[in-house]
Amino acid sequence: MSAPRVPDGYDPSAFTPFAVTVDLAVFTVRHGRLHVLLVERGLEPYRGAWALPGGFVLPRESAGQAARRELAEETGLSERTAGALHLEQLRTYSDPDRDPRMRVVSVAYAALVPDLPEPRGGGDAALARWTDLSRVLRPGTPGPSGSTAPPADGLVPLAFDHGDILADAYDRIGAKLEYSCLATAFCPPEFTLAELRQVYETVWGVELDGPNFRRKVLATPGFVQAVDGPPRRTGAPGKPAALYRAGAATTLHPPLLRPEGRTA
Template structure:
């Protein structure tokens, strides 16, 4: 933009300046529990509190680029590893008093990823860890990050309803019980096994049977049949969570 592009009489100083930040809610499944990547703040405000990774967007930087940079800096992930993550823009948080330092508008991102290496704190983060998601954790985070975490968890749960994202957390050959475990972990609910099996097998392209002998699972039941991911990436019909399923159904 040149001076000729600026409208006559326009004065940017008439508008109060504010900062733009990014915050990242990155989830993974560990030991049958949903975990989120958090950093412990090393400086005020909220020094010592857990927070989502993130930081200020630089003057000549996009929000997407800032998100990847902050993830690499604060969580200690390599640039190449951070750049390989698919971050989905969640929403913008702009309450005037969300940051005690000044007016700050945050662009939040969410991602559900296969298990990543152990993080290590960097930048202004004293440490970084994967922590199990819980209501208590949401209520203890710095700034409004509890609200962002809750919104991100809802978004990720929604994606499991209409996409094949859950497959990324299963081995190449898996049982339907293992697939059900991913849904139960992310959604935080117990699903009816026969109903879940029926819905999965009725969804075109979701899973494909694997030939060969069934695999014995950890329980006392008979060996379970093996499946692999099908070609579908969008599920028709979707697998609805119990909270939004038809009232005619009791389970799943």
């Protein structure tokens, strides 16, 4: 098929130009708590404020390529590590006034990763760190956005509309744990069922019944796969625990619904 022909008389300058960026909400479980990756902005606007990793999409790259490039550049993660992360498109944010520099449309992504070493800043990020989500976002409430002044509830403020993006991403991953095998993306290559259960308890903020969780996981075809070899000691009382790895399934049938009325 030949390349499409530009219509005669077409004038691109008739439309107001705008930029496209990517923003990433990257989550991990550290020390039994849900953490999000934040970078300290090294440039204006909002210089010195905390924000989600991200940046402008270059002329010859897709939004997905830009997301992985920015993740590697601003955090110090290797391109190989960044390329292997679970990354999915969240939604597009296009409020005309979301960026004081110009009209900027952002394609946001959510990423789930196992516990990684502390990242380092790079690109236009002065510093990068894992931050306990409870310091940035109150579950069930919108995040603070677009201000460097401390919010009234003591949360760490985020630049631009990144608080809204973070709140949407948190809602997305909480829901996806119910009907997908996404929880294994938080785990190392080999994990125990107790470590997998901790992912659900940390993200959902509830306490799950251990034997019931084990029964549901092992009864779901392709959710996890047993690892050959000796069990591993976890430091908890009792006998060593069996090891598993992520199975071939991507969805849960039936879904693993979060319990109502239970708290961690």
